[in-house]
Amino acid sequence: MYKLHFGPLLRQYFIVITVNLSVLVTGLGLAWPSPVFVKLRNSTETILPSPMTEEQGSWIVSIGFLTGLSQHLVAAYLVDRIGRKSCIIISCLPKILVGFLYIFASEVWMLLLGRAILGISDIYAFNTVPMYASEIASKEIRGALGTILQILCSIGVVLMMCIGPFVSYLHLNIIYTCFALIVTVPMLFLPDSPYFLYSRGKNQEALRVLTYLRGSESIASDELKEYSLCEKQTVAKRELFKNRTFLKSLFIVLVLSGGTQLVGFNSISFYLQTILESTHTSVQPELASVITGIIQLLSSLCTTLVTDKFGRKPILTTTLAAMVFGLMGLGIFFKLKETIAISGLLNFLPIASVILVVIGYSAGLGSLVWVLSAELFEDSSRGIGIGISSLFSSICVFLTTKYFAQLTSVIGSAETYWLFSFNSFLLCAFVLFYVPETKGKSFAEIQSVLRGKGKSETANFCRS
Missing domain, CATH: 1.20.1250.20 (MFS general substrate transporter like domains)
Structure with a gap:
């Protein structure tokens, strides 16, 4: 280093x-x-x-x-x-x-x-x-x-x-x-x-x-040597889907990309006005959209400042835990709304919950899935790997936004948010137990970890 x-x-x-x-x-x-x-x-x-x-x-x-x-x-x-x-x-x-x-x-x-x-x-x-x-x-x-x-x-x-x-x-x-x-x-x-x-x-x-x-x-010459070493280990594209390391990388990125959509953040963003109309607060939807955007921006900026200090996994697990509680709070509000008249501070529960979800998503999944998608594939397979994962992500975002309203009408608003909360919990567990930490590692070192070999000879070449 x-x-x-x-x-x-x-x-x-x-x-x-x-x-x-x-x-x-x-x-x-x-x-x-x-x-x-x-x-x-x-x-x-x-x-x-x-x-x-x-x-x-x-x-x-x-x-x-x-x-x-x-x-x-x-x-x-x-x-x-x-x-x-x-x-x-x-x-x-x-x-x-x-x-x-x-x-x-x-x-x-x-x-x-x-x-x-x-x-x-x-x-x-x-x-x-x-x-x-x-x-x-x-x-x-x-x-x-x-x-x-x-x-x-x-x-x-x-x-x-x-x-x-x-x-x-x-x-x-x-x-x-x-x-x-x-x-x-x-x-x-x-x-x-x-x-x-x-x-x-x-x-x-x-x-x-x-x-x-x-x-x-x-330093540049050392990095070129690492490129050369990685190229010797490169699998031909037609053989990629027989390569266990590529399939493991692809599986991790597919779960993260799909999970990013299945935690329901986009659905909440698109239906923010509907959520606010369910409360009796004076917050205008236009103002709420601006505030939400600013919170997203500040949360992402915080992640930029700390991700190379604390690592990807601790940030992802912490922010996903925040999303679990935020989505659970939304579900509790809509369940209470079915049985009692909401008044006083309870009207601010969905607002606080949405803020928690926005912070959790923007500081975690929204920022770091892009980073991990680029890090977990080796150089020669990065294009096809990111292409497949982004295709899967697009399908998931289309399904969740298209059928969000239908899902809430079939199982209820509260149950929908609890489902998103459960998805966030599962994704948090997946990150904790299956996703490798990539902080401070070269691409070659990350591939060695995915192959289960720890640091290999490629560690001698520090990617600057």
């Missing part, structure tokens, strides 16, 4: 923050329906021939999930074929097109087309940015740099929630398009992933990039 100097540290942070600006625009897009739908339903503000219907709104929200499903494995292929940087640029350019489409939109089909394109674009961002960040980062700060994705996405959501209600539809989409244009330009000047360059036989270019990132040619 070597001591990180300020110059290389600053360069790594700058590059990773820059590449995650693409995710900031994704955050803007994810929150876009909230302020825009209010305008589209208003007969005086809508840009449509008539106010938007609930059916049209549901399709505008969901079509991106459907189009995105088709791109996970394509992105997994392209990220190893044309490179991480090229895929990130591919994720940025359509957002500019969509911005102009929104500006000139006058029919529902134009909004649907824009959301469909964004769904595809976002898949390239979420599949590629965590991978790129993990391959740029030194192992000592890889966790912190990996959590920047959640921070920038949260900033995008908060910005849209703060700006959207107070400007016109046209001005809001001009602002969105300007963001998309501004963040795309610096992507063109970023270095490509040193591992990708090495995998394409561009050893000297990989050495140059690593020397720039690590601040030392000798």
Whole structure:
């Protein structure tokens, strides 16, 4: 292990923050329906021939999930074929097109087309940015740099929630398009992933990039030796699904990715207004959305500061425990509401519970699953592994958000939240007993742990 100097540290942070600006625009897009739908339903503000219907709104929200499903494995292929940087640029350019489409939109089909394109674009961002960040980062700060994705996405959501209600539809989409244009330009000047360059036989270019990132040619050379050693142990892609180490990594990441959706956070986010309307507090839904976004942002920032000090597992287990109690509190509130008149401090139980769930999710699963997804696969299988896990995650998020309302009507609101609480408990136990700690380990050392060999000869090569 070597001591990180300020110059290389600053360069790594700058590059990773820059590449995650693409995710900031994704955050803007994810929150876009909230302020825009209010305008589209208003007969005086809508840009449509008539106010938007609930059916049209549901399709505008969901079509991106459907189009995105088709791109996970394509992105997994392209990220190893044309490179991480090229895929990130591919994720940025359509957002500019969509911005102009929104500006000139006058029919529902134009909004649907824009959301469909964004769904595809976002898949390239979420599949590629965590991978790129993990391959740029030194192992000592890889966790912190990996959590920047959640921070920038949260900033995008908060910005849209703060700006959207107070400007016109046209001005809001001009602002969105300007963001998309501004963040795309610096992507063109970023270095490509040193591992990708090495995998394409561009050893000297990989050495140059690593020397720039690590601040030392000798450290960069050691890292290239680790790449070489890992490459000797690499399994051909057609043999991956016979390889026990890859299957173990894939199983862990699938459970984490699917579990991230099955704890119900997205359902709570999308139905936050319904939850608040069940209380007799004066908290406005618009204000609550902004506050929730700020809490997400601050929680993610805290994780960035501590993940490389305390490790992934302690943070995940602690935050999942918080989600267990928060979701249990929501269930208790709705069960009491069925039998007694809620008054006084009990009205604040769901608000406190939601805050606990938001903190737990944002500081834990929301930030660290991206980190672990990039860390647990070896270099050559990272693209396909992340592609499969993100496809599974998208299916889970579609099912949980699509059928949340039906589930609550069949088994009840209280029982639904208790089910999510139980899922959080199971996921907490899984992390505690099955997920390896990756803090401070090189990719080669992580693979050795997964193979059950502890630290191997690859430990001699410290990934800087």
